[in-house]
Amino acid sequence: MRYELYYWSGIQGRGEFVRLALEEAGADYVDVCRRDGGEDAMMAILRSESVMRPPFAPPFLKAGRQLIGQTANILLFLGARHALAPADAAGRLWAHQLQLTVADLVTEVHDSHHPLAGSMYYEEQKPAARKRAAELVARRLPKFLDYFERVLVGNARPPKYAIGRGLTYVDLSLFQVVSGLRYAYPNAMSRLERRCPALIGLHDRVQARPRIAAYLASERRLPHSEHGIFRHYRELDA
Amino acid sequence: MRYELYYWSGIQGRGEFVRLALEEAGADYVDVCRRDGGEDAMMAILRSESVMRPPFAPPFLKAGRQLIGQTANILLFLGARHALAPADAAGRLWAHQLQLTVADLVTEVHDSHHPLAGSMYYEEQKPAARKRAAELVARRLPKFLDYFERVLVGNARPPKYAIGRGLTYVDLSLFQVVSGLRYAYPNAMSRLERRCPALIGLHDRVQARPRIAAYLASERRLPHSEHGIFRHYRELDA
Numbered sequence: 001m002r003y004e005l006y007y008w009s010g011i012q013g014r015g016e017f018v019r020l021a022l023e024e025a026g027a028d029y030v031d032v033c034r035r036d037g038g039e040d041a042m043m044a045i046l047r048s049e050s051v052m053r054p055p056f057a058p059p060f061l062k063a064g065r066q067l068i069g070q071t072a073n074i075l076l077f078l079g080a081r082h083a084l085a086p087a088d089a090a091g092r093l094w095a096h097q098l099q100l101t102v103a104d105l106v107t108e109v110h111d112s113h114h115p116l117a118g119s120m121y122y123e124e125q126k127p128a129a130r131k132r133a134a135e136l137v138a139r140r141l142p143k144f145l146d147y148f149e150r151v152l153v154g155n156a157r158p159p160k161y162a163i164g165r166g167l168t169y170v171d172l173s174l175f176q177v178v179s180g181l182r183y184a185y186p187n188a189m190s191r192l193e194r195r196c197p198a199l200i201g202l203h204d205r206v207q208a209r210p211r212i213a214a215y216l217a218s219e220r221r222l223p224h225s226e227h228g229i230f231r232h233y234r235e236l237d238a
Numbered sequence: 239m240r241y242e243l244y245y246w247s248g249i250q251g252r253g254e255f256v257r258l259a260l261e262e263a264g265a266d267y268v269d270v271c272r273r274d275g276g277e278d279a280m281m282a283i284l285r286s287e288s289v290m291r292p293p294f295a296p297p298f299l300k301a302g303r304q305l306i307g308q309t310a311n312i313l314l315f316l317g318a319r320h321a322l323a324p325a326d327a328a329g330r331l332w333a334h335q336l337q338l339t340v341a342d343l344v345t346e347v348h349d350s351h352h353p354l355a356g357s358m359y360y361e362e363q364k365p366a367a368r369k370r371a372a373e374l375v376a377r378r379l380p381k382f383l384d385y386f387e388r389v390l391v392g393n394a395r396p397p398k399y400a401i402g403r404g405l406t407y408v409d410l411s412l413f414q415v416v417s418g419l420r421y422a423y424p425n426a427m428s429r430l431e432r433r434c435p436a437l438i439g440l441h442d443r444v445q446a447r448p449r450i451a452a453y454l455a456s457e458r459r460l461p462h463s464e465h466g467i468f469r470h471y472r473e474l475d476a
Contacts, residue, residue, distance in 0.1 A: 052392065053332050056339045056385050066328055070338040077331055090304055093315055094291050100308040101294045107345060115353045116366060117373035128354060128366050135355035147294050154290065 002028045004062035006042040009033035011228040012180075012221075014071045014106065015059040020172040021075055023215040025082035031220070072099045075169045084169045095163055098151065098170045102177060105144045109184065110229045112136045112236065122226075122233065133236035137188040141181070145196045148174060152198035159198035160205070167209075174199060175206035180230030185237045240266045242300035244280040247271035249466040250418075250459075252309045252344065253297040258410040259313055261453040263320035269458070310337045313407045322407045333401055336389065336408045340415060343382045347422065348467045350374045350474065360464075360471065371474035375426040379419070383434045386412060390436035397436035398443070405447075412437060413444035418468030423475045 003022065007015030015031075022029045032038040042058060045051055045067070055069030061077070068074050076096050079085030085095045115132040116125040152159040162170045178199060182189050193200050206212055215221055224230055241260065245253030253269075260267045270276040280296060283289055283305070293307030299315070306312050314334050317323030323333045353370040354363040390397040400408040416437060420427050431438050444450055453459055462468055 049388075049392075053335075054385075054388065054392070055335070056342075056382075066331075068331055068335065070335045073331060073335045073338055076334070093304075093306055093311060096314070097291075097293070097306065097308045097311045100311055104294075104345075107342075111349065111353075115349075116369045117377075119373060119377055125369075128369075131354045131363075131366075135357060139355075139357055144294075147292075150287075150292065154287075154292070 001064055002030060004030050004032050005059060006032050006038075006045065006062070007059040009039055010222065010225075012176075012224065012230075013059075013228045016176055016222075017071050017102075017169075017173050018059050018061065018074050018078070019220070020176060020212065020215070021078045021082070021084055021169045023220075024167070024169075024172055024209065024211050025078065025084060026211060027078075027082060072096065072103050075099055075173070079169045084167065084172075086164055086168065091163060095168050095170050098148075098162060099173060101144070101147070102170070102173045105140075105177060106229055108136060108140055108144075109180070113231050113233060122231070126235070129233075129236060137185060137237070141185070141188065141192055142195065145192055145199060148177075149196040149199050152202060159201060161202070167206075171202055171206055172212070175203050175212075178203040180224065183224040184230040184232050186232070187237045239302055240268060242268050242270050243297060244270050244276075244283065244300070245297040247277055248460065248463075250414075250462060250468075251297075251466045254414055254460075255309050255340075255407075255411050256297050256299065256312050256316070257458070258414060258450065258453075259316045259320070259322055259407045261458075262405070262407075262410055262447065262449050263316065263322060264449060265316075265320060310334065310341050313337055313411070317407045322405065322410075324402055324406065329401060333406050333408050336386075336400060337411060339382070339385070340408070340411045343378075343415060344467055346374060346378055346382075347418070351469050351471060360469070364473070367471070367474060375423060375475070379423070379426065379430055380433065383430055383437060386415075387434040387437050390440060397439060399440070405444075409440055409444055410450070413441045413450075416441040417445075418462065421462040422468040422470050424470070425475045 005015065005018055005022065007013060033042055051067065053067055055067060059071055059074065060067055060069040061074045068077050079095060080092065085092050112133040113122050113129050114125065115128045122129060151162055155162060161167055162174060207216065226232065243253065243256055243260065245251060271280055284293065289305065291305055293305060297309055297312065298305055298307040299312045306315050317333060318330065323330050350371040351360050351367050352363065353366045360367060389400055393400060399405055400412060445454065464470065
């Protein structure tokens with residue numbers, strides 16, 4: 001079966017967490033909005049009155065007749081299908097719990113450049129963004145990074161994966177978190193990385209996996225930019 | 239088995255979504271932080287180095303030897319155990335997808351009074367809160383409420399539940415959303431409720447369910463206040 005991934009064209013954004021899982025799984029999928037007319041097709045689904053279980057927002061995944069929305073929920077689905085999650089119920093809940101914590105971090109990173117309104121440009125909310133970004137760098141990122149470091153170290157020594165002895169979608173998402181933060185907050189990360197060597201090690205291992213390495217080198221991997229979630233604005237990363 | 243719910247004492251907050259499910263299920267549970275020493279016990283778990291699968295933040299639920307964090311994840315667990323979710327896998331994912339959309343709404347409501355930093359008092363970020371709250375009321379709440387209305391109307395006519403023919407934890411959470419928004423943004427809601435009669439009807443039906451009615455009348459139901467997520471500040475609800 002060929003999956004259809006619906007997400008805004010041109011950015012990594014939340015869709016990237018799904019792309020990484022599809023790529024690692026070697027799944028057959030179409031990134032719909034990168035095709036002509038794809039974004040129109042996505043908007044048609046979002047606006048349709050006849051879709052039975054409509055998503056609130058992208059990304060969403062079409063899997064046969066099922067339409068699945070919410071990034072972490074899509075990964076919950078894909079993880080079970082493609083052996084990217086633990087096999088037992090408790091392990092799956094734990095993986096999902098970690099993914100929801102990644103989702104919280106992603107929202108906070110987004111809000112660091114859009115603290116007042118998603119409908120306004122960054123340039124219209126710069127002073128507020130400066131304050132929110134300062135909070136992110138000083139308090140929130142250390143808290144999140146320390147947490148994920150603890151999870152990795154607590155799982156195995158030497159640390160290898162977030163859960164058990166095999167790769168899960170959580171590891172792929174943690175790779176993306178490090179990749180995004182390095183792009184958006186390079187100064188802050190140059191300091192913060194010292195406190196999370198296991199997380200950085202995980203990032204490097206994921207990056208070197210054959211399918212992920214091939215993906216990252218392909219044109220399917222979009223570049224980081226100031227249109228996505230992880231944005232680099234020098235004034236926010238003093 | 240007696241569940242242990244860990245959440246900040248004195249507020250409804252995110253814990254309330256879990257409490258409502260436990261109450262409707264007639265589950266045996268302790269609201270740990272409402273007992274003497276409870277909050278210390280919670281902090282000990284959060285800070286412990288020996289907890290195998292540590293939660294990032296409250297609420298979390300202890301179920302036997304399992305420790306489950308992230309509100310929506312706890313509901314995913316409880317829904318399956320207490321027949322508060324569809325029986326089929328696709329239905330469960332759909333319920334969870336809706337719950338994650340509720341979670342997004344809850345975060346946006348929280349950020350309407352804390353747009354700059356969770357570590358600062360509301361009084362220190364009032365001008366920013368005014369802008370963010372204006373965005374919430376003008377754009378985001380209409381979008382969320384229209385969405386849930388559409389889901390309810392799309393599920394059955396006349397609308398009764400969010401999913402299928404039976405009550406799920408999503409319905410309980412939507413009750414709490416309406417209850418919280420009515421408290422926090424009464425002026426805005428007096429206008430917005432006209433666009434979501436099915437959602438208001440659901441709120442009323444959930445409120446009248448025997449176990450929920452008994453819970454709401456008990457001292458176990460904490461009052462809304464300016465310490466939780468749904469806070470009423472007159473200047474944000476012009």
